[in-house]
Amino acid sequence: MAPAAIIMLIALFYPLVYMVYGSFRDWDPSQRLSETDFVGLANYVKLLSDEAFIESLTVTLTFAFVVVFFEMLIGVGLALLLDRNLRGMSLLRTLFILPMMIAPVVVGLMWRFMYHQTDGIFNRWLTDLGLDRVDWLGQHALTSVIIADIWQWTPFIFILSLAALQSLPRSALEAARIDGATGWQQIIHIKLPLMAPVLIVTMLLRLIDAFKVLEVILVMTEGGPGLSTEILALRIARTAQEFRELGEAAAMSNYLLLLLMVLTLAMFGFTRWQEARAQKLKMLQREEEG
Amino acid sequence: MPRIQLENLTKKYGNVEVLHGIELDMEDAEFTVLVGPSGCGKSTTLRMLAGLESVSSGEIYMDGKPVSHLEPKERDLAMVFQDYALYPHMNVARNMSFALRLAKRPQKEIDAKVLEVATMLGLEDYLARKPAELSGGQRQRVAMGRALTRDSGTFLFDEPLSNLDAKLRGQMRAELAVMRQRVRKNMVYVTHDQIEAMTLADRIVVMHSGEIQQQGTPEHLFKHPVNKFVAGFLGSPPMNFLDVELHYRDNQVFANGKGFSLRIDADLAARAVKQSQRHCTLGIRPSDLDFDANAGNNAALDLKVSVSEYIGSQSVLICECGEATVTVEVKSETPIALGEVLRFAVRSDAIHLFDSETSTAI
Numbered sequence: 290m291a292p293a294a295i296i297m298l299i300a301l302f303y304p305l306v307y308m309v310y311g312s313f314r315d316w317d318p319s320q321r322l323s324e325t326d327f328v329g330l331a332n333y334v335k336l337l338s339d340e341a342f343i344e345s346l347t348v349t350l351t352f353a354f355v356v357v358f359f360e361m362l363i364g365v366g367l368a369l370l371l372d373r374n375l376r377g378m379s380l381l382r383t384l385f386i387l388p389m390m391i392a393p394v395v396v397g398l399m400w401r402f403m404y405h406q407t408d409g410i411f412n413r414w415l416t417d418l419g420l421d422r423v424d425w426l427g428q429h430a431l432t433s434v435i436i437a438d439i440w441q442w443t444p445f446i447f448i449l450s451l452a453a454l455q456s457l458p459r460s461a462l463e464a465a466r467i468d469g470a471t472g473w474q475q476i477i478h479i480k481l482p483l484m485a486p487v488l489i490v491t492m493l494l495r496l497i498d499a500f501k502v503l504e505v506i507l508v509m510t511e512g513g514p515g516l517s518t519e520i521l522a523l524r525i526a527r528t529a530q531e532f533r534e535l536g537e538a539a540a541m542s543n544y545l546l547l548l549l550m551v552l553t554l555a556m557f558g559f560t561r562w563q564e565a566r567a568q569k570l571k572m573l574q575r576e577e578e579g
Numbered sequence: 580m581p582r583i584q585l586e587n588l589t590k591k592y593g594n595v596e597v598l599h600g601i602e603l604d605m606e607d608a609e610f611t612v613l614v615g616p617s618g619c620g621k622s623t624t625l626r627m628l629a630g631l632e633s634v635s636s637g638e639i640y641m642d643g644k645p646v647s648h649l650e651p652k653e654r655d656l657a658m659v660f661q662d663y664a665l666y667p668h669m670n671v672a673r674n675m676s677f678a679l680r681l682a683k684r685p686q687k688e689i690d691a692k693v694l695e696v697a698t699m700l701g702l703e704d705y706l707a708r709k710p711a712e713l714s715g716g717q718r719q720r721v722a723m724g725r726a727l728t729r730d731s732g733t734f735l736f737d738e739p740l741s742n743l744d745a746k747l748r749g750q751m752r753a754e755l756a757v758m759r760q761r762v763r764k765n766m767v768y769v770t771h772d773q774i775e776a777m778t779l780a781d782r783i784v785v786m787h788s789g790e791i792q793q794q795g796t797p798e799h800l801f802k803h804p805v806n807k808f809v810a811g812f813l814g815s816p817p818m819n820f821l822d823v824e825l826h827y828r829d830n831q832v833f834a835n836g837k838g839f840s841l842r843i844d845a846d847l848a849a850r851a852v853k854q855s856q857r858h859c860t861l862g863i864r865p866s867d868l869d870f871d872a873n874a875g876n877n878a879a880l881d882l883k884v885s886v887s888e889y890i891g892s893q894s895v896l897i898c899e900c901g902e903a904t905v906t907v908e909v910k911s912e913t914p915i916a917l918g919e920v921l922r923f924a925v926r927s928d929a930i931h932l933f934d935s936e937t938s939t940a941i
């Protein structure tokens with residue numbers, strides 16, 4: 290057990306430590322890490338005033354929050370709509386999760402074709418309807434990649450929400466109907482509050498994932514035009530390969546890592562808080578009976 | 580408030596029919612109690628009345644208007660669920676006030692109403708707790724409270740007191756009895772408890788495997804059960820049944836069993852003669868047997884006492900009568916020794932006879 294644990298620790302932490310160490314150095318890819326100079330926090334400080342980095346961070350944050358917001362809205366909405374036992378519903382549900390099963394690179398390619406300036410389906414529709422073409426991957430690149438991501442990941446939220454919905458206590462909903470709640474009031478006062486724990490964890494998971502998005506955007510826009518869709522992951526790759534600033538790239542990854550860590554901690558904190566609450570309830574009950 | 584009629588109501592789950600043509604008329608402001616063994620369809624009937632289950636065929640009328648297509652909230656009713664069905668994320672006060680809040684009543688009125696009902700139910704110290712923080716009996720009281728804060732025309736109760744201790748149950752029963760006098764509401768009440776059924780009901784409805792066996796006032800059902808099932812179901816301890824053969828002698832009818840011969844009252848005898856019955860089942864309630872060593876031969880049973888169950892001022896004796904078992908209810912001070920054969924007088928007007936094939940009363 291001990292050797293296995295040590296190997297695991299090394300495997301897990303060596304790259305991490307390497308990266309953190311590297312981020313404190315002025316590091317060119319042609320150098321070995323031992324030959325580099327120690328520069329303290331210079332890389333980090335420099336990034337804070339680097340407009341391209343700030344831009345990229347903004348793009349990432351905008352992308353992540355916007356996609357997660359809409360994915361939650363549409364996913365939960367669809368789940369609320371399709372939570373009924375009609376004929377053919379299970380087939381429909383299976384169809385809904387297809388986008389999630391397609392490899393991200395393929396999704397990127399697909400949407401790139403659909404967004405194509407002259408041959409893409411969207412612009413052909415628009416011209417057929419006599420409207421102006423839209424410069425999807427140019428002027429509206431960020432919106433376009435957001436739409437693609439929503440298409441791909443809404444099913445994830447949908448599935449988890451549906452599962453949460455179907456495990457709600459049926460009888461509480463019946464009681465609400467007797468108490469005079471309309472469909473909307475049932476959703477607002479009963480369904481959503483009872484689904485909240487699952488929804489919050491789902492949202493945090495999606496958020497963490499959205500910060501790391503790469504393939505779809507890489508295939509669709511390669512970060513362009515300009516910096517308009519250059520999310521952090523892309524920026525890091527470019528800093529390392531094109532600008533040959535390994536130390537800076539490492540510092541950037543650490544910023545991203547820090548952001549993800551905060552989110553992960555928030556998620557663990559939330560589940561911990563919930564468990565503690567459940568525990569407290571049990572204790573209280575036992576006291577009562579005892 | 581409304582007059583409720585169930586007309587030839589049936590319920591099917593898939594191909595299985597669980598209710599077969601329920602016919603029931605509930606008068607304005609009547610307290611109706613549904614009783615019957617587990618799985619006979621009491622909850623299903625109640626849930627159809629509430630609009631939570633669809634009607635397979637037949638119709639429900641409220642004040643003459645068909646309602647089976649209406650949503651629950653359009654039927655103006657409150658309900659206590661068998662499994663409580665509390666809102667897990669709301670505290671007791673919010674559980675109880677949910678309907679009032681949806682109806683946008685003034686906050687002051689809501690608070691007052693909740694406090695009044697909670698006090699009546701002994702829940703005033705728990706208003707801030709969530710259902711998970713309550714014991715089973717407390718939860719059941721919250722379920723009850725949630726219905727009682729409502730001002731609906733019809734109240735549906737599905738075993739609302741089943742989880743309370745004897746004392747609390749007695750209190751709540753009394754509260755219900757008072758409420759029943761005070762407010763003119765229609766109440767439909769499901770219970771397994773004989774005392775609740777007998778004390779609260781204007782009308783008792785006995786159900787068995789999805790069919791109504793008999794309905795009427797508690798007294799009527801107790802005294803004149805239409806069949807062996809109703810006779811055995813109402814009353815505790817249950818009625819004794821003995822196989823007998825009827826003999827006609829000197830213009831009188833005698834029911835002969837193993838080791839006894841009981842004279843049957845003239846009215847009952849006449850009916851038996853008319854139906855030319857011979858083999859039948861004799862029913863006698865445990866409370867209609869009196870310890871009396873001097874009783875006459877044709878009005879007594881000789882029973883061998885095998886077990887005596889002390890239940891306070893009364894004791895229940897379990898006795899042997901040939902191969903059959905007979906229970907007798909006696910005052911606890913009656914001097915009884917186990918194993919002894921004792922004579923018990925049978926009140927002749929308390930004898931019931933049932934057709935041994937169809938089980939219907941003669």
Ligand SMILES: Nc1ncnc2c1ncn2[C@@H]1O[C@H](COP(=O)(O)OP(=O)(O)OP(=O)(O)O)[C@@H](O)[C@H]1O
Nearest residue numbers: 592595597615616617618619620621622623624661
């Ligand atoms: N959703 C369902 N699907 C299939 N059968 C059902 C369903 N609900 C109830 N039943 C059947 O209908 C019959 C009546 O059930 P119901 O719940 O009305 O009984 P009950 O009289 O309330 O019994 P209890 O006293 O145990 O509560 C039972 O045989 C039960 O198995």
Ligand SMILES: [Mg+2]
Nearest residue numbers: 621622661737
């Ligand atoms: Mg039931």
